[in-house]
Amino acid sequence: MGENMKKRYKCKQCYSINIDAYDTCVSCGSPLKHPKSTLFRVAFQVLGLMAFYLGLQSVLGILITIPVLFKNLDSVEVINGLAIFNHFSDALLTSVILSALIFIVVIVYYYYRKRYIVRPPYRFNRMSGYQIAISLMTGVGCVFLSQLIIIISETIGIINLDNLEDYGQLIMSMIGQSPTWLILLTIGIVAPIAEELLFRGLVFHMFNRHMNVKVALIIQGLLFGAFHMNLVQGLYASVLGIVLGITYLLTGTLWIPIIIHIVNNSIALLLPEVWMNDPLISTGLLGLLLLVPLGVWLLYRANRGKYILDLNN
Known part of the structure; x- marks a missing residue:
């Protein structure tokens, strides 16, 4: 038009x-x-964006993995449970990378060419070295915040420890045969960037146009958890999404939540035993949880106690 x-x-x-x-x-x-532009219309647009991204992953996953699967049909190993994933873990990760890159291109197109939905608060402002250091520290703490949420959920009966271990084994069976660099590139870097563009960059601002920013903050966090489509990840991803949204509010730049998200995912991948073995990790590691509130407080102080983005918009 x-x-x-x-x-x-x-x-x-x-x-x-x-x-x-x-x-x-x-x-x-x-x-x-x-x-x-009603709230119902915005909710419909948000769900459409989420469905588009998930659908893109599914379609590319099928197109890339089916040829690999048929190529290995003569292998007895293929029909032995989770061993099927050993043959196309690289293909699965490749489909995730391609879908994320395509989605990023779509977002960039709308932002720079159509100026759709998110102009001007969709920011990539410059960061100080101090902000980068705090972001790295907060990302480390978020790993163990997620672990604490799993411990609490298991204690009160929301999730079962056996199911958690089975889920961890499923994930490692799907990607464990791939080289570490490909896993880190996919889940540790590319996916977090695409998810931050979607949830903090698009979803958050779309809802913020029609409601109090604090309500929008919680909703985008819950949708971020639901986006992961399983109870285990959804619980801690919801809390993580809210933390990432707060850091965005405090700094006014998407680079901060992107860095935190990348650090969180990368450490979780490099320390799989924290996720798949005994969830009652040592007090010393659990103490790293303090890095999350400390990081948020330092960002708050660095901004002289004021939010960068308007809380009353």
Whole structure:
């Protein structure tokens, strides 16, 4: 659709005319309230984005792994339970990378060409060395925050320890035969970047346009947990999503939650015994949980106690 054919809205502050693609007035920067952009419509768009990303992963996974599977049909090992994944773990990871990259391209296209939904708060502001150091520290703490959530969930009966171990074995069976660098590239780097663009960059701001930012913060965290599509990951991913959203609010740049997310995923991959063995880890490791509130507090102090993004928007 051409620029002259798009719907136009008048800014209530300066009365300038803006096209539908803008979130803020091009003249005064005031938020634009789109009459037909209801909360129901936003929720539908959010679910559509999530379904698109998951569907992209599924389609590419099928297209890439089926040829590998048929190539190994003559192998007896293929029909022996989880051993089937040994033949195409690389293909599975490749499909995840491709789907994430395609999704990132789509997001970048809409951001830079269509200016759709998330302009201007969708930020990649420069970071200080201090912020980077705090982000690395917070990412380490998030690994053990996730572990604590699993311990509490197992204690109160939400999840079963045996199911947790089975889940860990399933994951390692699916990707364990791949080289470490490919696993880290896929789950430790590419996937976190795509997920941050989706949830902190898109979902968070889409809901924030229609509700209090604190409510939007919780909703995007819960959706981030649901996106992982299993109870084990969903529990701690929801809390992690809220922590990542808070760090975004405190810094005004997506680079911070991206770094935290990458560090969290990478350490979890490099220390699989923390996840798959006895969840009652040592007091010393559990003490690293303090890095999470400490990191959030330091980011808060670094910003002089004020949020970068408007809490009342």
